[in-house]
Amino acid sequence: MKRTSQAVIVLLIAIGVAGLTIGLQQLTAKPIAAQLREMHSRALLDVLPVGSYDNQPLEQPLGITSGMLDNSQLLGGYRATLAGTPSAVVLRSQVDGYGGRIELLIAIDHNAKLLGVKTLEHRETPSLGGHIGEPGNAWLASFKGLSRENPQVWALKKDSGQFDQMAGATITSRAVINAIHDALRYFDEHRQALLETTGHD
């Protein structure tokens, strides 16, 4: 008898705690999804300075179709607006590096100046070209503020340009510089279309 009563108690506890967990899960499902979305977009959008936009850029993808550029491939783009006026464009670009494809997020403000570059994905050699994947990488940060005409030649010093390369990672450095230059050129050539706000929202 004692055995059965104990089994019943354990069973009741099991039912109770299962109900509690399921209930709490239902209750927290929405906040958790919202938090995840927020984290995801924050990670993606930290190329843009805080306060430089007030929309949800990820919900305003640009209709970019012709993807192939000179050295890289454009995968997509987003428009950031501040008080209704376009403030920046974030382009997602893909380029062949040393170890594989490098996916970059390149933010360009409405004056065609670079706001920032962030690596989304790469397979470069760790501690050589792989540095581009580290948050706050100084080499990537050095491109901030540059534009298509400044400097005149977008190339490594080795290729008679003016950029330093990452130590031991010529191919990675060259690929990233080409991708950034491609993105800046694309922005220049499609400026009107990229910054034009659609009237229907």
Place this chain on the structure above:
Amino acid sequence: MTKPFALGSLLLLPALLGVSATLASAVAFWALWVTILTLHGCSCGWVRNHLSGNWRLAANVLLATTWVSCAHLVAQALALGPSTPVGAYLALIGMQCVLLEHEGLFATDRRRARLQLFAVSAGLLLALTLLRFLLGSSIAILAPTGFILLGLLLAGWQAWTQRRTPL
């Protein structure tokens, strides 16, 4: 930390290393840990009076997993330390709950031992966080530095307690 609970208490160490990178995550995690342990202690108090043997162990495991799952859900909903993967440490804490209850830490006459465990863990966590903060550089944020610091802290503690007990 009293010796009988050493094994259970040790399960907190990985979490100490993982969450001590910033003060906010350390404090949040410690609060969560104390809440889970207290909830588990209270619920097991009731179980202890009604169940025995394997039935008690089964209830112990059921309750520990529940509190840990609930804590994980709440932590996610509040985005507790978004950069810290709390989930893995919470699983260890579930294990710790089961062990500590099995070793009798939550018995009514063990209040002192419980408070001691809470205090020692808070002290260790604070010390680790502050040391890593003072070192400041990017190296201090890495987990290996946490290991080295924890080792030094424990060695210091050992030296201190041995000096106090007459040989």
